[in-house]
Amino acid sequence: MSDAPYLSLEKLTLAYGKSIAVENLDLTIRKGELLALLGPSGCGKTTTMRSIAGLMPVKSGRIVLDGKDITRVSANRREIGLVFQSYALFPHLSVFENVAFGLRLQGMSGAALTEKVDTGLRTVGLSDFSARKIPELSGGQQQRVALARSLVMKPKVLMLDEPLSNLDARLRLEMRTELQRVQKESGVTMIFVTHDQVEALALADRIVVMRNGVIEQIGTPEEIYNKPASSFVADFVGFENIATVVGNKLVGSAGEVTCPATLPNAAGLAWRPHAVPLGSGPYRGTVRGVSYAGSSREYVLETPLGPVKTEVDAALPTHQIGTELAFDLPPEAAAPLRKIG
Amino acid sequence: MTQKLYTWTILSLVLVFLIGPFLIITAASFSAGDTLAFPPEGFSFKWIVKVFTVESFRESFVTSIILAVGGTLTALILGIPASYAMSRYKLPGAETVRFLVSLPIVVPGIIVGLALLRYFVIPLGISISLALFVAHTALVLPYAVRVVSASLNNLRSDMEEAAVLLGSTRFGAFMRIVLPNIRGGVLAAFILGFVTSFNQVPVSLFLSGPGVRTLPIDMLGYMEIVFDPSIAALSSLLAFFSIGIVFAAERFLGFSRYV
Amino acid sequence: MFQNRTEALALALPAALFAAIVFLVPVAILLSEGFRTADGWSIQAYIDFFSMPLNQKVFLRTLRLGLTVTFVAAIIGYAAAYAIVTLPPSSKGKMIGLVVLPLMISPVARTYAWIVILGRTGIVNQALMTVGLTDGPVRFLFTETAVFIGLLQLFLPLMIISLISALENLPRDAVPAARVLGANWFQVFWKVLLPLTREGLVIGGTLVFTGSLTAYITPAILGGSKVLMLETLLYQQVTVANNFVSASIIALILILMSFAANILLRRIASARNSK
Structure with missing residues (x-):
């Protein structure tokens, strides 16, 4: 070549x-x-x-x-x-x-x-x-x-x-x-x-x-x-959680949250479901859906940002629909996006 | 049970009405008597034989065959490229072209025959044979375009593109790829055109002259003068002729798929 | 889809030009004759044409025959088409073949058969006299009835075929469903079958109607000069009276009626395609 x-x-x-x-x-x-x-x-x-x-x-x-x-x-x-x-x-x-x-x-x-x-x-x-x-x-x-x-x-x-x-x-x-x-x-x-x-x-x-x-x-x-x-490419290749960065705020489809950590200089951030830790972190969301996928379990959370998808080890105990849980969107685990929309 | 009774009563009545006359005329043509009658008086082949001895029938039969074959071929030569343009190209004025080639279905044949006679044959000295040929070609054109277009639309156009990418010209792709694959449709169009032209009367009414006369026109003239079973014999022969062609086409081509 | 416009035109032009020269131009000149007078354009010829009782009679007869043939063909066609679609597949194909068969036969031959049947010594008269219903032969030939019968036989197959395809496209079990819901046969026909097969009926009707309007052979053989229709009148005007103005007027009437019916047909066809 x-x-x-x-x-x-x-x-x-x-x-x-x-x-x-x-x-x-x-x-x-x-x-x-x-x-x-x-x-x-x-x-x-x-x-x-x-x-x-x-x-x-x-x-x-x-x-x-x-x-x-x-x-x-x-x-x-x-x-x-x-x-x-x-x-x-x-x-x-x-x-x-x-x-x-x-x-x-x-x-x-x-x-x-x-x-x-x-x-x-x-x-x-x-x-x-x-x-x-x-x-x-x-x-x-x-x-x-x-x-x-x-x-x-x-x-x-x-x-x-x-x-x-x-x-x-x-x-x-x-x-x-x-x-x-x-x-x-x-x-x-x-x-x-x-x-x-x-x-x-x-x-x-x-x-x-x-x-x-x-x-x-x-x-x-x-x-x-x-x-x-x-964000278009991110969505296309399986980054299911995408947020716009405005100052120190993350903006999603439903609303915004303030990020305690410093956000990188990017138009937006994208996380794959497995990059979203569940059970700890500065944000809270309610479980709206659970599905079992073999080695992992996927949760859909209702959050102030809009729906957030996470994927955790299936060996961990299951959370019931309706449970309120803490979660995190760590900037260091995200892919920085140059362009949103 | 009443359903079955209904079905067969209706169907036998309809078939007697549609097919019965054809059977009666066939029977009448085997009559041994000298007048047209049913039931026939006796049995003979004399009227069937007579049909073949009438000079004008022989001539007009040949005229009709030449017209039907030549007119249909010409219609296909004109119609296939036009159908191809309409199905494969972004053709400017496609609607106008479609309208023009479908005109012969909408305009009654007798008017076309008269118009050609009055404005082409008489003032321009064009021969009646040529006018007849042109009229029959035009008459068949809509059927040729319709049947060939249907075949073309069923054929994926990426085959031609594939041929072009393999080095063929557009014309070469048409000849090598398209034509072999619409062969059935083209043959069906030919048969449909042939039967349409061969049986056609109104368009030829005004376009006859000495030595130029289609068979159906000849029959119309003959039956006004002669009242013997020969026209019946000819009619049944013609019916078997048309049915034979269509049957063969259906048998070997699956004709009805295309029409 | 190829983009080359020149190529496309080169392919389509011969056919289009041919149709234009052979059809459009001479027919247009013919049609203009009805409006042309020595000192310009006028519709006087039309007024004269329609004020003649014979022309009125022929015009009305043509319309009347067209409508009655269409109406009767629709009724018989419905009965026949419904009977055919309920047949098992093997006999259905054969039956459709038998219905289509006459369309392949020369109309001259088909019409001529009626002379054997309806003539003075034809089977119908023989039967009537044998039964004793009449003493002498009844005249059928050269009556409107004969022309009506001839036209009906000529065009009935077109109606049956149109209705068969309409009935075959009927949603499955529409009729049993209506029966289960308590509809009687009349209601089934009026509320379910008829609305669902309207298209086929209109298509068949248009074919039969235009066919009957523009028929030449049937009125010529079975009607003669006693029962003229528009086409036979046109032929007579040209060959006997040498009257091209009348011929032009009849031509326009025929074309307009034929066009109107075809436009209606195309409307319905395109309405179906756009669904």
């Missing part, structure tokens, strides 16, 4: 008619990187991906790939692969012909073609399937065919749209490892789009969190997970 930018999006603005989907987006991707575009639906991640592929016209800005401006290059000459969420296989062609489709267009035929297709199918573990028809395959197998079909083209960038969303839980784990293996073996630069933070954290070298058409944060999975830049 080199550090030089391989694919850059420069001040990219995309629109459907008059409605702007992505605005002034700047992003660079390194060669051989596995990048995740993460965000809720409608955040512009799919639109961004489609514009890289050339399926979505660019309103303004540039896309540069391997030193060449490809903003106006048509989709069939971009050398970018895309595995569609629906796989978009050709149902009237066999597995072999699906994988051979692009190679045939390049004029390849005979033994060279067969060898390339076979290699592609072997890479995804479908060597014995080349004569099958598409409708005979399971969802997981279809996705592998789609992957092989893109891989044999040796694309400069391979993109995947929600690659795991159509698979059941067991296949999802399997495909996750598979994707990582294929990416490491082929060294292809890979971008995948997902709304699932677990997938992004598990797979990606780097994550781009998007919201309303702009980038909210870019970072490694560790950075995103431990140091969310904003």
